[in-house]
Amino acid sequence: MPTAVISDVHGNAAALKTVLADIASRGVTRIISLGDIVGYGPDPLECVDLIREKCQWSLMGNHDFGVLYEPTNFNAPAEAAAYWTREQFDAEPDDAKRKSRYDFLDRLRVRVVETPPDGTFPVMAVHGSPRRPINEYIFGDDVVTAPDKVTTILERVQKLCLVGHTHVPGVFTDEPDFYPPPELTGGVYGFVEGEKAIVNVGSVGQPRDLDPRASYVILHPDKAEFIRVAYDIAATAEKIKAIPQLSDWLGDRLYEGR
Ligand code: ZN
Numbered sequence: 173m174p175t176a177v178i179s180d181v182h183g184n185a186a187a188l189k190t191v192l193a194d195i196a197s198r199g200v201t202r203i204i205s206l207g208d209i210v211g212y213g214p215d216p217l218e219c220v221d222l223i224r225e226k227c228q229w230s231l232m233g234n235h236d237f238g239v240l241y242e243p244t245n246f247n248a249p250a251e252a253a254a255y256w257t258r259e260q261f262d263a264e265p266d267d268a269k270r271k272s273r274y275d276f277l278d279r280l281r282v283r284v285v286e287t288p289p290d291g292t293f294p295v296m297a298v299h300g301s302p303r304r305p306i307n308e309y310i311f312g313d314d315v316v317t318a319p320d321k322v323t324t325i326l327e328r329v330q331k332l333c334l335v336g337h338t339h340v341p342g343v344f345t346d347e348p349d350f351y352p353p354p355e356l357t358g359g360v361y362g363f364v365e366g367e368k369a370i371v372n373v374g375s376v377g378q379p380r381d382l383d384p385r386a387s388y389v390i391l392h393p394d395k396a397e398f399i400r401v402a403y404d405i406a407a408t409a410e411k412i413k414a415i416p417q418l419s420d421w422l423g424d425r426l427y428e429g430r
Contacts, residue, residue: 173289175391177373179206179299179336181223182235183213183257184377184426187386188222190403191376200390202289203227206336206373207280207299207306211235211250212422213377214411216257217264220273232280233299233337234306240277245307249419256417282306290393293331300337302328302370309338310370312350322348326368333370334391340381341374341389341398352381353398362395371396377408378422384429 176195181188195203205227210216212235223230235254238246239261243254264270282305284297301308302325314322326346342352343361346368353359361371374387381387385400409423 173202174200175288175290176200176203177206177297177334177389177391178203178227178376179373179388180208180233180339180375180377181205181210181213181219182208182375182377183210183216183219184408185213185215185218185222186405186407187377187403188219190401191386191388192222192226194399194401195388195390198390204284204297205230206297206334207231207233208235208336208375209233210239210257212253212418214408214415214418216260217273219377220276224276229284230280231284231297231299232277232282232306236277236280237306240274249422252417252419253422256415259417288391288393291391292393295331295391296329296333298333298335301325301335302333310335310344310372311338312340312342312344312352315344315348315350319348326370329368329370331368332363334389335370335372336375338372338380339375339378341372341379341387343396344370344372353400356398359398360395361398374398378426379429380425382429384427 205223209219209223238254239257243251285294287294298305301310344350373389376386379387385402390397405426409426412418412423
């Protein structure tokens with residue numbers, strides 16, 4: 173049974189529902205989430221409820237942490253969105269529902285290492301990076317501008333690590349090198365004997381690689397398959413623009429994938 177790996181939903185229910193339908197249409201029933209369920213987007217409660225229902229587990233991202241505790245190192249629109257998101261959690265009139273959503277956020281793990289049901293080796297999953305699971309960004313440019321950083325991070329990886337956080341999908345290998353999905357044949361990274369890799373699955377709810385379609389990965393025993401799905405961007409962008417606490421830019425950027 174392959175595993176669908178989603179990340180950075182960011183309160184975008186239109187994108188999440190489209191991705192969940194795409195996953196179901198492929199007959200894939202096991203889904204994991206790498207965190208940042210909320211933040212930026214207009215549907216945080218719906219997204220948390222869907223992730224709880226559909227995913228085997230989720231990790232904690234920096235935005236989930238920001239809503240649960242406090243936003244740290246956020247820019248102004250992200251911080252405002254975090255406080256607005258917390259207000260939505262607090263405004264839930266049903267005591268049990270409100271508490272169970274907070275409990276869910278509170279129990280999100282920062283790092284999981286497990287062998288997938290159809291896998292042959294343990295796979296690490298973190299939101300950011302293996303050395304700073306919630307907060308560190310690993311950028312494609314790092315393989316040129318900071319190769320030691322990538323090499324040092326890869327030392328913590330046994331064979332394969334799944335990440336999100338930058339909202340830019342692709343594969344880091346131990347050259348070090350970075351391959352965006354269009355540079356991979358058929359958008360597939362086949363695992364290579366003796367090669368370590370960090371696979372960034374991209375973002376469901378706020379892609380930043382100039383492709384506005386929702387991004388996710390299907391993990392097979394021998395390969396990672398990158399998938400893009402078009403969704404109703406206007407549905408989410410219009411909701412964002414109707415909420416004063418959410419910057420219009422958070423809607424505009426969805427159309428451009430940046
Ligand atoms: Zn994110």
